[in-house]
Amino acid sequence: MEATRRRLTEKQADTVDRLTKAALxxxxREGFAGLTVRMVAATAGVGTATAYTYFSSKEHLVAEVFWRRLAATQPPIADITxxxxxxxxxxxxIAMLVADEPxxxxxxxxxxxxxxxxVSHLRTRIGTEIRKRLLEALGPDADLDIIETLELLYAGALVRAGVGYASxxxxxxxxxxxxxQVLTD
Known part of the structure; x- marks a missing residue:
């Protein structure tokens, strides 16, 4: 899978994969507050400078983990009419992608x-992928106002879950x- 900063050779892709697994x-062990790129690099068995070659910050690294997880899942709509x-x-x-990993x-x-x-770049990629999936789910006559409303629902819901208001x-x-409610009104 392509990283967000540049195209990778096979060896580089392996390093990025090791870093994303080590981040998890x-x-x-440490939670987000305790996570550092240095710790992730040590866990992955690579130098800190190497880790920073691929990830500009711990936020970038975690956003990449989420992006990879999203990109690796197929939309569950093939057999739903x-x-x-x-x-x-x-x-x-999408809401359940990280549900089992608080x-x-x-x-x-x-x-x-x-x-x-x-991270901004990844937010755009993630948002584009989610929009694409919603458009595919609604079909060719999808109302873009409805899509935007669903995106707002999704974003707000995940922020609520992320800050601990609910599981x-x-x-x-x-x-x-x-x-x-949105789709039947």
């Missing part, structure tokens, strides 16, 4: 709100209910 290990149910399935899948979930929320230009599972349920 460090997050589970009802557009409303397809949208709900897409939103639920440390990652909180870190993703913090990371994606960062000001790092590389990701509860947020996914609430997101489904809200999406159904």
């Amino acid at each position: 290990e460090v997050l589970s 009802d557009p409303t149910r397809r949208v709900v399935a897409v939103l639920r899948q 440390a990652l979930a909180g870190a993703v929320t913090s990371a994606l709100l960062g000001t790092d230009p590389d 990701y599972s509860e947020i996914a349920d609430r997101l489904e209910k809200s999406a159904l």
Whole structure:
């Protein structure tokens, strides 16, 4: 998978993969506040300077972990015929991407709100992918105002989950209910 900063050789891609896996290990031990690129590099067995070659900050690294997870999942809509149910399935899948990993979930929320230009780039990629999935779910006659409303619902729901107002599972349920209200009004 291509990293966000440049095209990679096979060896470089392996290094990036090791760094993203190591980030998950460090997050589970230290939490986002304790995570540093230096710690991740040590856990991955690479030099700190090498890690900074690929990731400009810990926010960038965590955002990359989320992007990779999103990009690796196929939208769950192939066998669902009802557009409303397809949208709900897409939103639920995205909301549950980090549900089983509380440390990652909180870190993703913090990371994606960062000001790092590389994080901004990833936010755009993530947002574009989610919009694409919502458009595919609604079909060729999708109303862009509805898509934007669903995007706002999704973003707000994940921020609420990320700051601990509810579990990701509860947020996914609430997101489904809200999406159904938008789509049936």
